[in-house]
Amino acid sequence: MAHLASDRRDQAVRAAVEQGLLNGSEPVTALLDIAGIRASAAALTAAFAEITDAPVLHAFAVKAGPLVPVLRLLDSEGIGAEVASPGELALARAAGIRPENIVLDSPAKTLPELREALGLGIAVNADNLQELDRIDDLVGREPSRSPLGLRVNAQIGAGAIGALSTATKTSKFGVALRDEGARERVVRAYLDRPWLTRLHTHSGSQGLTLELMAKGVRAVYELAEEINAAAGRQQIDTIDIGGGLSVNFTSDEETPTFAMYARTLREEVPGLFDGRYGLVTEFGRSLLAKHGTVLTRVEYTKTTGARPIAVTHAGVQIATRTIYDPVSWPLRIAVYDAKGVPRTGDAVVQDIAGPACFAGDLLAEARALPLLEPGDVVAALDTGAYYFSSHYAYNSLARPGIHGFRADGDGIGFVTVRAAQSLEEIVTEAGGGSADALL
């Protein structure tokens, strides 16, 4: 078994080509490195075990990888699930994750969702004070085992990507702590509700420095101390610090690491780790991104306006954020020949185009790579997180299949994580069962 993730990936690409995973009817497919995912889960657990003896629940943010076998793999490594919709909760339950290892967030929970969560005993973080009023009614009628908390926004400012920064002055998430009177209202909300025992924050996702993330955590820790002092007892016993560790999309190096973040937290918020507070984390991208690879065949090549272009099958349907916001979400590309062997040769500036019918559907623009030929294989690297949750149905392009891989004797063995979407499914999802509905 190759030790380096990049060597394992090269072996897997070769095996995928040899075993026919890429073919005329499935010209784009995706691979997940099972050993890599296990290693990241173990690194996360070890990083926090190093800084606290208190109980820690690591709840994987399902939005980053909404795949039942992935959730079950993580569960086998002791990682639970953070869910933010009825669909994500259904996936976590289908993966067999125990209610005590599930946390429900989301800014728009309906009454039936809240009722279901409290009935199951899963942890719920209310997003706002109106939601707390709803929970008042529910727990007043029937006591629940669910640990209950409130999400706050420390308003510490944005990271590098505005759309993913949740701790800005006007973010839609949580109760904004610095707004006039808000802090007092939050303290009051806890004093009025003895069953409210958790505090939650999540300052953003990708593009936040460790220092900014730690600043958000320090703000909730200080609030918890204030509430506990006002209550005259340790009412808040658990702090949910969210996820948001950035991923390095520029090389194979995994940095920053969970251990670096944990150490920063211990330095910046030492009181949080003296054993008085249990912890919940909600990492998504940093657990999976490095372990996924999207593969596509080059169908045609052409030169237009002196720019070589390789036309492939991986575009906006799978790399939606990259295609619409390439500056924030550039992807590394690796190229292989038709046998799945890394392609060498002089670098030529070329575009890697997707299959969709608009000009901006470019997986990579003006990228210096060995010149591609029809039949070659293009790999979009670091696509293990979010790329399988933001499928885009434009042009009715199929959701690609996803295969887990692991060393199997001398070679690489694949298992199906998710089958490719079939044409029948595309037709059904497009109202095929009610073709006459509008006549």
Ligand SMILES: Cc1ncc(COP(=O)(O)O)c(C=O)c1O
């Ligand atoms: C509440 C919450 N927790 C956790 C996450 C996961 O963030 P990341 O994948 O960056 O770790 C998100 C992502 O948007 C989130 O909204």
